[in-house]
Amino acid sequence: MTWLPTLKTDTPEDGFQLAVKLSRMAVKVTQPDADTRERLRSDYAESADSLTLASHVVATNFQTVAAANEYWRPKNPD
Amino acid sequence: MTWLPTLKTDTPEDGFQLAVKLSRMAVKVTQPDADTRERLRSDYAESADSLTLASHVVATNFQTVAAANEYWRPKNPD
Amino acid sequence: MTWLPTLKTDTPEDGFQLAVKLSRMAVKVTQPDADTRERLRSDYAESADSLTLASHVVATNFQTVAAANEYWRPKNPD
Amino acid sequence: MTWLPTLKTDTPEDGFQLAVKLSRMAVKVTQPDADTRERLRSDYAESADSLTLASHVVATNFQTVAAANEYWRPKNPD
Amino acid sequence: MTWLPTLKTDTPEDGFQLAVKLSRMAVKVTQPDADTRERLRSDYAESADSLTLASHVVATNFQTVAAANEYWRPKNPD
Amino acid sequence: MTWLPTLKTDTPEDGFQLAVKLSRMAVKVTQPDADTRERLRSDYAESADSLTLASHVVATNFQTVAAANEYWRPKNPD
Numbered sequence: 001m002t003w004l005p006t007l008k009t010d011t012p013e014d015g016f017q018l019a020v021k022l023s024r025m026a027v028k029v030t031q032p033d034a035d036t037r038e039r040l041r042s043d044y045a046e047s048a049d050s051l052t053l054a055s056h057v058v059a060t061n062f063q064t065v066a067a068a069n070e071y072w073r074p075k076n077p078d
Numbered sequence: 079m080t081w082l083p084t085l086k087t088d089t090p091e092d093g094f095q096l097a098v099k100l101s102r103m104a105v106k107v108t109q110p111d112a113d114t115r116e117r118l119r120s121d122y123a124e125s126a127d128s129l130t131l132a133s134h135v136v137a138t139n140f141q142t143v144a145a146a147n148e149y150w151r152p153k154n155p156d
Numbered sequence: 157m158t159w160l161p162t163l164k165t166d167t168p169e170d171g172f173q174l175a176v177k178l179s180r181m182a183v184k185v186t187q188p189d190a191d192t193r194e195r196l197r198s199d200y201a202e203s204a205d206s207l208t209l210a211s212h213v214v215a216t217n218f219q220t221v222a223a224a225n226e227y228w229r230p231k232n233p234d
Numbered sequence: 235m236t237w238l239p240t241l242k243t244d245t246p247e248d249g250f251q252l253a254v255k256l257s258r259m260a261v262k263v264t265q266p267d268a269d270t271r272e273r274l275r276s277d278y279a280e281s282a283d284s285l286t287l288a289s290h291v292v293a294t295n296f297q298t299v300a301a302a303n304e305y306w307r308p309k310n311p312d
Numbered sequence: 313m314t315w316l317p318t319l320k321t322d323t324p325e326d327g328f329q330l331a332v333k334l335s336r337m338a339v340k341v342t343q344p345d346a347d348t349r350e351r352l353r354s355d356y357a358e359s360a361d362s363l364t365l366a367s368h369v370v371a372t373n374f375q376t377v378a379a380a381n382e383y384w385r386p387k388n389p390d
Numbered sequence: 391m392t393w394l395p396t397l398k399t400d401t402p403e404d405g406f407q408l409a410v411k412l413s414r415m416a417v418k419v420t421q422p423d424a425d426t427r428e429r430l431r432s433d434y435a436e437s438a439d440s441l442t443l444a445s446h447v448v449a450t451n452f453q454t455v456a457a458a459n460e461y462w463r464p465k466n467p468d
Contacts, residue, residue, distance in 0.1 A: 004247040007305050013082040016100070020107050022250070022296065026289035029254050031279045044282035045109045048122035052131045053286045055104035059138040060293040062100065068305035071085050071146035091160040094178070098185050123187045126200035130209045133182035137216040140178065149163050149224035169316040172334070176341050201343045204356035208365045211338035215372040218334065227319050227380035238403040241461050256406070256452065260445035263410050265435045278438035287442045294449040302461035325394040328412070332419050357421045360434035364443045367416035371450040374412065383397050383458035 007068035015069055019061035023054065085146035093147055097139035101132065163224035171225055175217035179210065241302035249303055253295035257288065319380035327381055331373035335366065397458035405459055409451035413444065 003025065009015040031037055044050035066072075081103065087093040109115055122128035144150075159181065165171040187193055200206035222228075237259065243249040265271055278284035300306075315337065321327040343349055356362035378384075393415065399405040421427055434440035456462075 002245065002247045004245075004250060007246055007300065008307070011080065011082075012085055013080045016082060016103065020104070023289050023293065025250065026254070026292035027285045029292070030285055030288050036280065037285075040280070040282040040285065044286070046114065046118070047282075048118040048125075049128055049131060050283055050286065051105045051108055051115075051118065052122070052128065052135060053283060053290070054108050055101050056131070056135045056138060057286060057290045057293050058104035058107070059101065059135050059142070060290060060297065063138065063142045064293070064297045064300050064305075066085065066142050066146060068300060068307070071142075073086070073146070089158065089160075090163055091158045094160060094181065098182070124192065124196070126196040126203075127206055127209060129183045129186055129196065130200070130206065130213060132186050133179050134209070134213045134216060136182035136185070137179065137213050137220070141216065141220045144163065144220050144224060149220075151164075151224070167314065167316075168319055169314045172316060172337065176338070202348065202352070204352040204359075205362055205365060207339045207342055207352065208356070208362065208369060210342050211335050212365070212369045212372060214338035214341070215335065215369050215376070219372065219376045222319065222376050222380060227376075229320070229380070236401065236403045238401075238406060241402055241456065242463070257445050257449065259406065260410070260448035261441045263448070264441055264444050270436065271441075274436070274438040274441065278442070281438075284439055284442065287439060287446070291442060291446045291449050294446060294453065298449070298453045298456050298461075302456060302463070323392065323394075324397055325392045328394060328415065332416070358426065358430070360430040360437075361440055361443060363417045363420055363427075363430065364434070364440065364447060366420050367413050368443070368447045368450060370416035370419070371413065371447050371454070375450065375454045378397065378454050378458060383454075385398070385458070 007065055009065065009069060012066070012069075012072050015065040015072070016058075016062055019058050019065050022061040022065070023057040026057075085143055087143065087147060090144070090147075090150050093143040093150070094136075094140055097136050097143050100139040100143070101135040104135075163221055165221065165225060168222070168225075168228050171221040171228070172214075172218055175214050175221050178217040178221070179213040182213075241299055243299065243303060246300070246303075246306050249299040249306070250292075250296055253292050253299050256295040256299070257291040260291075319377055321377065321381060324378070324381075324384050327377040327384070328370075328374055331370050331377050334373040334377070335369040338369075397455055399455065399459060402456070402459075402462050405455040405462070406448075406452055409448050409455050412451040412455070413447040416447075 007018070009018055027037065044054070085096070087096055105115065109118075122132070163174070165174055183193065187196075200210070241252070243252055261271065278288070319330070321330055339349065356366070397408070399408055417427065434444070
């Protein structure tokens with residue numbers, strides 16, 4: 001059982017959700033305690049810059065997921 | 079219904095708007111409360127560094143969208 | 157009429173200017189008021205770290221513009 | 235003997251773990267003392283922004299590892 | 313006359329110097345006054361984090377220059 | 391004589407060391423005085439966030455070096 005069986009997703013939106021998941025897993029690796037994470041979450045969700053930093057991490061992971069999915073472009077038959 | 083049906087856009091400017099949207103959606107995922115986001119917005123829109131950080135996130139997402147659209151280059155007929 | 161008709165530029169220097177423009181447009185989207193932007197500008201132009209952050213955003217956008225222009229490499233005839 | 239024999243991993247999850255390892259090795263290079271690192275760890279694991287920054291580094295390294303593994307896409311037989 | 317006629321350089325080291333130049337030009341665009349830049353420089357050259365941020369910008373620009381030069385790989389004759 | 395004759399390395403680990411070197415050279419360019427750098431080093435090696443920022447720069451340079459080495463993938467004989 002794995003939390004990351006593949007980088008392939010059906011849709012761009014699913015890919016975006018996967019990018020969010022990757023961002024959170026990296027936090028989890030550094031801070032494995034769920035209660036601590038929850039407590040910190042309530043702080044930084046009230047800070048504009050913290051939210052922007054978090055958005056940057058998602059953007060970086062979304063680059064990876066989007067590339068993995070060849071940007072969900074329809075296959076070119078030619 | 080999805081907020082992100084595709085990364086394809088007709089023009090570079092539309093692609094830039096999509097990059098802005100992606101940046102905001104990642105914030106929304108972390109802070110789902112619209113009132114809080116609105117309140118924070120008025121703060122960071124008055125801080126030069128906050129605006130620069132936000133611009134960095136858009137730039138990162140624009141890389142993804144631009145690549146997905148092959149940079150809106152005219153198709154090569156060869 | 158659009159402020160971003162294309163990512164194509166004639167020269168690397170024009171591409172760099174476009175990267176600067178993209179960086180500023182992302183700020184404009186978040187802070188549409190020109191007077192506020194002007195006021196903030198005078199602050200952060202006096203802060204070394206703010207300037208470095210701004211330079212990072214330009215660098216990120218320049219990656220996109222340079223890729224879009226295939227790095228302005230002379231076309232290979234082979 | 236090397237801590238980094240290859241960027242190839244069997245699965246995306248292993249690749250993510252390698253990205254975490256790369257992020258930590260870069261810290262180790264700058265601060266070789268394990269006790270100091272352990273002490274600092276307990277600080278920043280309690281700071282939301284520190285965790286987000288760490289997650290950003292993992293995301294950047296994961297881009298590299300994922301590209302190295304061609305995103306763990308099944309080989310296309312055509 | 314242009315300060316950026318090409319992204320092509322003869323060697324990786326020249327490419328690195330070009331990345332430094334690109335980083336500085338982006339600062340110059342935001343703060344055109346040379347005296348102010350010189351004054352700020354003496355500050356941030358004394359701050360470890362400022363130097364790290366500056367190094368990050370150079371790294372980002374070096375990615376662009378290295379890609380433009382196809383990483384200075386010897387041409388493959390096949 | 392050059393400190394950067396090539397981006398090619400024999401192994402991923404050597405590539406990682408080169409990424410560290412590139413990160414340090416960019417600092418050296420901004421702060422050429424070795425004593426100052428040494429003094430600052432002892433500060434930031436005690437700060438978790440400084441170490442994370444430094445790790446981010448290495449990650450960015452490692453992307454470049456890894457791409458230059460085509461990720462040290464074994465050559466495909468086909």
